[in-house]
Amino acid sequence: SSKPNIVILATGGTIAGSASSDTATTGYKAGAIGIDTLINAVPEAKNYANISGEQLCSIDSKDMTSQIWLKLANRVNTLLAQDNVDGIVITHGTDTLEETAYFLDLTVKSNKPVVLVGAMRPATAISADGPMNLLNAVRVAANKQAVGKGVLVTMNDEINSARDVTKTNTLTTSTFKAPELGVLGYIEDGTPVFYRESTRRNTINSDFSLENVMNLPYVPIIYSHADGDSILIDAAVKAGAQGIIYAGTGNGSVHKTDEEALARAAAAGIIVVRSSRVTNGAVIQSEQSYVDEHFLNGGTLNPQKARILLQLALTKTHDLNKIQTMFNEY
Numbered sequence: 001s002s003k004p005n006i007v008i009l010a011t012g013g014t015i016a017g018s019a020s021s022d023t024a025t026t027g028y029k030a031g032a033i034g035i036d037t038l039i040n041a042v043p044e045a046k047n048y049a050n051i052s053g054e055q056l057c058s059i060d061s062k063d064m065t066s067q068i069w070l071k072l073a074n075r076v077n078t079l080l081a082q083d084n085v086d087g088i089v090i091t092h093g094t095d096t097l098e099e100t101a102y103f104l105d106l107t108v109k110s111n112k113p114v115v116l117v118g119a120m121r122p123a124t125a126i127s128a129d130g131p132m133n134l135l136n137a138v139r140v141a142a143n144k145q146a147v148g149k150g151v152l153v154t155m156n157d158e159i160n161s162a163r164d165v166t167k168t169n170t171l172t173t174s175t176f177k178a179p180e181l182g183v184l185g186y187i188e189d190g191t192p193v194f195y196r197e198s199t200r201r202n203t204i205n206s207d208f209s210l211e212n213v214m215n216l217p218y219v220p221i222i223y224s225h226a227d228g229d230s231i232l233i234d235a236a237v238k239a240g241a242q243g244i245i246y247a248g249t250g251n252g253s254v255h256k257t258d259e260e261a262l263a264r265a266a267a268a269g270i271i272v273v274r275s276s277r278v279t280n281g282a283v284i285q286s287e288q289s290y291v292d293e294h295f296l297n298g299g300t301l302n303p304q305k306a307r308i309l310l311q312l313a314l315t316k317t318h319d320l321n322k323i324q325t326m327f328n329e330y
């Protein structure tokens with residue numbers, strides 16, 4: 001038929017979660033329900049697209065791994081290279097959904113829509129949010145307006161960019177937000193409507209390639225707090241970290257206890273990127289000592305997304321200027 005062909009790749013999560021009671025919203029088993037059951041719960045999706053489904057894995061997304069990211073990205077790239085696939089929907093747990101979305105944003109080589117979707121209430125709950133979220137994700141993936149917008153996340157009738165969206169609430173169905181940078185659009189009574197798009201490089205404008213990438217480099221995140229903790233930094237170095245994301249205070253500020261240890265790491269060739277534990281705003285160049293110590297600035301990426309960009313950057317180069325340019329452009 002003339003409808004677009006959409007493939008739904010299922011990875012697990014609460015959207016496929018099954019609880020023992022229909023009022024339970026925690027303490028259930030994520031990923032227990034298979035792709036066919038998910039698709040059958042939203043027969044209306046067939047009005048928008050020809051749908052097929054694949055079960056890629058069945059995990060609680062708290063347990064996401066880079067091996068699954070590589071498998072998923074390669075599968076998405078294979079499917080989108082086919083003329084008979086017009087878009088992809090990925091069902092995913094919400095805990096690490098933003099990370100998987102950003103990884104794909106940087107590694108998918110197509111401008112066809114890729115839409116991630118999850119749910120906060122298990123499929124067995126009263127007023128489960130999964131079926132409407134999944135229907136909306138199909139509506140977005142099937143819509144021409146979604147072409148070339150980078151990887152998208154639809155939840156709670158909102159469309160957000162993979163780069164800027166984050167889980168903001170541990171429990172509510174309105175958890176996914178792009179605070180301050182803002183929502184890209186809405187699903188308005190069933191119709192996806194876009195109001196803006198990200199200016200940052202992604203998908204077909206991304207230089208990253210997974211060809212010959214079998215593993216991602218080890219890049220831990222060190223979280224700043226009163227007292228600092230240089231023990232963790234030294235342990236990361238000992239364990240062979242190629243890069244370190246420092247989730248600093250404020251504008252990526254580094255505790256004086258940590259600064260020396262990070263400077264030693266940077267002097268040994270480990271790429272240190274300052275990010276922030278604050279939800280909004282960019283981490284930009286500040287202290288001259290950070291410049292002298294070769295710490296890079298993470299911009300508006302949160303620490304878990306800065307980690308992904310640095311991991312991919314390290315598959316290409318260890319050059320400080322080149323990596324800083326990536327943080328300025330992606």
Ligand SMILES: NC(=O)C[C@H](N)C(=O)O
Binds near residue numbers: 013093118
């Ligand atoms: N709401 C959810 O999907 C949470 C679940 N722990 C997951 O990330 O798989």
